[in-house]
Every structure is written in C-alpha cells, then in structure tokens.
Amino acid sequence: MEPLGEEYGPVFTLHFGFQKVVVLTGYEAVKEALVNFPEEFVDRPAIPIFEEIQHGNGVFFSTGELWRTTRRFTMSTMRNLGMGKQMMEEKIFEELHFLTEMIKSHRGEPFSLRSFNIAPTNIIFLMLFGERFDYKDPMFLSLLRLIDEVMNLLGSPYLQFFNFYPLLGFFLKTHKILLRRIEDVRIILRNYIKASRQDFNENNIRSYIDAMVFKQEESLFHDENLVASILDLVMAGTETTATTLQWTILLMMKYPEIQKKVQEEIGRVVEPGSRATYEDRRRMPFTNAVIHEVQRFITLLPHVPRCTAVDTHFRGYLIPKGTTVIPSLTSVLLDKTQWETPYEFNPNHFLDTNGKFVKKDAFLAFSSGNCKEQRAPRIQDAQYNCC
Numbered sequence: 001m002e003p004l005g006e007e008y009g010p011v012f013t014l015h016f017g018f019q020k021v022v023v024l025t026g027y028e029a030v031k032e033a034l035v036n037f038p039e040e041f042v043d044r045p046a047i048p049i050f051e052e053i054q055h056g057n058g059v060f061f062s063t064g065e066l067w068r069t070t071r072r073f074t075m076s077t078m079r080n081l082g083m084g085k086q087m088m089e090e091k092i093f094e095e096l097h098f099l100t101e102m103i104k105s106h107r108g109e110p111f112s113l114r115s116f117n118i119a120p121t122n123i124i125f126l127m128l129f130g131e132r133f134d135y136k137d138p139m140f141l142s143l144l145r146l147i148d149e150v151m152n153l154l155g156s157p158y159l160q161f162f163n164f165y166p167l168l169g170f171f172l173k174t175h176k177i178l179l180r181r182i183e184d185v186r187i188i189l190r191n192y193i194k195a196s197r198q199d200f201n202e203n204n205i206r207s208y209i210d211a212m213v214f215k216q217e218e219s220l221f222h223d224e225n226l227v228a229s230i231l232d233l234v235m236a237g238t239e240t241t242a243t244t245l246q247w248t249i250l251l252m253m254k255y256p257e258i259q260k261k262v263q264e265e266i267g268r269v270v271e272p273g274s275r276a277t278y279e280d281r282r283r284m285p286f287t288n289a290v291i292h293e294v295q296r297f298i299t300l301l302p303h304v305p306r307c308t309a310v311d312t313h314f315r316g317y318l319i320p321k322g323t324t325v326i327p328s329l330t331s332v333l334l335d336k337t338q339w340e341t342p343y344e345f346n347p348n349h350f351l352d353t354n355g356k357f358v359k360k361d362a363f364l365a366f367s368s369g370n371c372k373e374q375r376a377p378r379i380q381d382a383q384y385n386c387c
Contacts, residue, residue, distance in 0.1 A: 002025060002330065002331045002334060005025030005328070010024060010025050010026045010029035011023075011024055011029060011314070011317055012025075017165055018164075019164060021325070021326055022317075022323055022326070023325075023326045024325065024326065024328060026335055027332045027335045027361075030331070030332050031332075031361070031362075031364075032314075032315070033327055037312065037314065039310075040309060040314075041307075041308060041312070041325055042306070042309050043063065043306065043307040043308065044063060045306070046063075047061065047163055048162060048169075049159055049162055049163055049166075052166075052169075053178075053182050053231075054232075055224065057225040057228035058228035058229050059071060059074050059232040060232045061228075062225075070220070070225065073211075074208075074229065077211045078127065078208070080211070081127050081207070081211075083127070091132075092123060095122050098119070099116075099118070102115065113250075114148065114246075116245045116246055117147075117238060118135055120238050120242050120245075121143075121144060121234070125140075126207075127207065127208055128207055128208045128209060129192050129208075129209060130196065130206035130207030130209070130210065131207075139188060139191070143185065143188050146181055146184050146188070147234065147239075149181055150178065150181050150182060150185065150235070154178070156174050158173075158174040158175065159174055185234075189227055193209055193227070193230070196209045196210065197213060202214055208229075208233070209226070209230070212229070240300055240301075243300060244294055244298070244300065247294055247297075248290075251294060251297070251345055254345075255345060258345075258347065261286055262287050262290055265286050265287050266287060269283045282357075285357035288350070288357045289347040289349070289350035289351050290347045292350045292363060293345060293346065293347045293349055295363075296339075296363060297333075299333050299334075299365070300365050301329055302329055303327075303328055304326075306325045307322060307323065307324055308320065308321050308323045308325060329364050329365070332364050333362070333364065333365065338360070339362070350363075
C-alpha cells in the first residue's frame with residue numbers, strides 16, 4: 001500500500017469487491033487518526049471469517065458494549081494477575097529455565113524455531129488457566145500444532161478472498177479446514193476450562209478463567225464469550241512474542257557483529273550467574289534498541305483495520321459511519337521521514353549520538369494507545385533475548 005500512498009497521498013480509497021476501504025499511510029496521517037480522533041476510529045469492522053469463528057464474541061472481534069466490557073475486564077484482570085509486575089518476571093524466569101533445558105536437550109543439533117512458541121504460550125496459559133504445562137504434554141502439543149495451522153490458514157489468500165466474497169465460502173476448501181481446526185481448538189480449550197472450574201474458589205482468583213467465571217452472573221460473561229476471549233488471547237498473545245523471538249534469532253545470525261555487541265553489553269550489565277530483569281533494559285540501551293528494531297523491521301501487525309463509529313471529517317474528507325479504515329502500520333514503520341534507513345535492519349534508529357536509547361513516536365508496532373498484548377510480550381522479549 002505504500003506505493004499507492006506515495007501516488008495518491010496519505011488518505012485514499014480502495015474498493016475490494018463491493019466493499020469500500022479507506023487507507024491511511026505515513027506517520028502523520030496514522031497518528032492523527034489514532035491519537036487525535038480515538039473515539040471516531042475506535043470501532044472494529046465486521047470481518048467475515050472472524051464473524052464466522054467468534055460469532056461476535058471475544059476481546060478483539062466483538063463490538064459495542066460487549067467489546068467495551070470485555071476489553072475493560074481483560075485489561076483489569078491481566079493487571080491483577082501480574083502483567084507488567086515483578087510476579088510476571090518470576091514466572092517468565094521459571095519458563096526460561098524450561099526453555100533453555102529444551103534447547104540443551106538438542107545437544108547442538110538443528111531444531112525448528114517454532115519450538116520457541118512453547119514458552120510464550122505457556123506464559124499466556126499460566127495467566128488464562130492458572131498453571132503451566134509440561135513441554136511433552138500431548139494435549140498441549142496438540143494445541144500448539146493447531147494454533148500454528150490456524151495462523152497459517154488465516155494468512156492464506158483464499159481466506160482473504162473469502163473476506164470480500166463471503167458467499168463463496170461454501171466452495172473454498174481452506175475455509176472448511178479452518179473451521180474444523182478452530183473447533184478442534186475450542187474442544188481443547190473447553191476441556192481446560194472444565195478442569196479449571198472444578199478447582200474454582202471465589203476467594204482465590206488465580207486465573208483469567210476464574211475471574212470470568214466469577215463474573216458469569218452478568219449476562220455478557222457467558223460461556224461462548226469466555227471461550228472466544230481465551231481463543232483471542234491464546235492466538236494473539238503467543239504469536240507476537242514467538243514471531244519476534246524467531247526473527248531476532250534469524251537477524252542475529254545474519255548480523256553477527258550486532259549479535260556480538262548485544263552479548264558484550266549483556267555481559268557488562270548482568271553478572272555471571274545472575275538473571276537479566278526487565279528493568280535492566282535501562283542499562284542496556286543497545287540491546288533494547290535491537291529488540292525494538294526487530295519489531296519495527298518485521299512489522300508484526302502490518303494492517304489493523306478500524307471502523308468509523310460516527311460520520312467523521314478527516315483531512316478534508318468525509319468518512320461515513322461504518323466505513324472500514326486501514327491505518328497502515330507498515331507505512332509508519334517504513335516512513336522515510338521518520339527513519340534514516342527504513343528498509344535496513346539498523347538498531348541506531350533507537351539510539352542517539354551518545355548511544356542512549358531513544359523512544360520513537362513513530363514506533364507503532366502494536367498500533368497506538370494501550371494494547372493489552374503489548375506489555376507482556378515486551379517483558380518476555382526483553383528477558384528471552386537476554387537468556
């Protein structure tokens with residue numbers, strides 16, 4: 001979409017089938033929309049495949065009062081369970097131990113980078129279900145395999161085609177396979193939920209499930225919304241951190257001189273036998289810059305669609321209520337006016353002339369505003385990369 005932005009400007013319209021979509025490109029336009037017009041661009045459009053999967057439930061693809069209530073509940077519950085706090089770090093350290101033991105078990109032999117999905121998934125599961133799972137647990141491994149397959153199917157061109165022509169879903173084999181795999185995931189999640197309910201104690205809320213069960217007397221916290229919300233958090237929460245870790249390893253292999261500088265900095269700050277904490281990042285500006293640059297370079301979430309909640313006047317255009325709007329995060333993370341070498345992997349994007357870490361306003365790797373997936377993945381990224 002970036003070439004179209006250069007040709008037609010930062011605000012333009014595309015037609016996908018019968019659907020009109022407004023696209024925003026470049027840092028200035030995207031920031032203005034998401035920061036200056038947060039209430040106007042707050043809604044999420046109905047995406048056919050997710051409508052069919054979630055039926056209007058969950059954290060990310062619900063709308064109206066259900067979306068606002070579920071989102072507030074999720075953010076509050078995650079904070080209460082330790083997201084962004086020291087207790088979260090302790091759980092990550094514990095998981096790091098199991099991850100390093102798994103790596104050692106390969107005795108220097110090659111192994112799939114997808115193995116790194118296990119650790120962040122376990123952290124998410126710990127918050128959702130109140131317990132971690134053994135890396136050899138067959139049900140856990142089956143769930144990981146299914147999540148991987150579902151994410152691949154969601155990215156297929158056939159399902160993108162379905163989103164614009166949903167009536168043709170009956171003829172698409174990929175669409176049918178995806179729905180079967182999603183149901184397989186739901187069956188596993190329901191089994192975990194059933195097991196968690198057996199140990200429920202309203203005086204000891206240990207997990208997201210406990211908190212939602214406690215709230216189930218309220219009409220919006222029904223079982224379908226519980227399963228859909230957990231499905232959302234499992235899919236989104238594991239993929240962001242796992243993808244960042246895999247790309248970090250690949251980029252460190254490609255740029256050994258950067259890897260060496262990271263190792264040297266960690267060695268200066270973290271004493272042998274000690275553990276790197278999230279707060280140590282303040283004393284490791286180069287390592288912190290590398291982690292941020294990985295997320296900028298790979299553009300984790302290239303296009304996060306929004307929908308206008310009201311008729312909106314934006315940059316001289318009238319965007320009617322209910323119009324799908326795509327703020328192109330890729331165009332922000334590759335904006336030539338914000339980054340010196342946008343198409344190169346360059347940690348100096350986040351360093352000043354004195355080598356100190358600089359927070360960039362144009363770093364919108366997770367969209368803008370408070371994102372419930374942001375804090376936990378950043379803590380995990382920092383500690384896993386210092387492992």
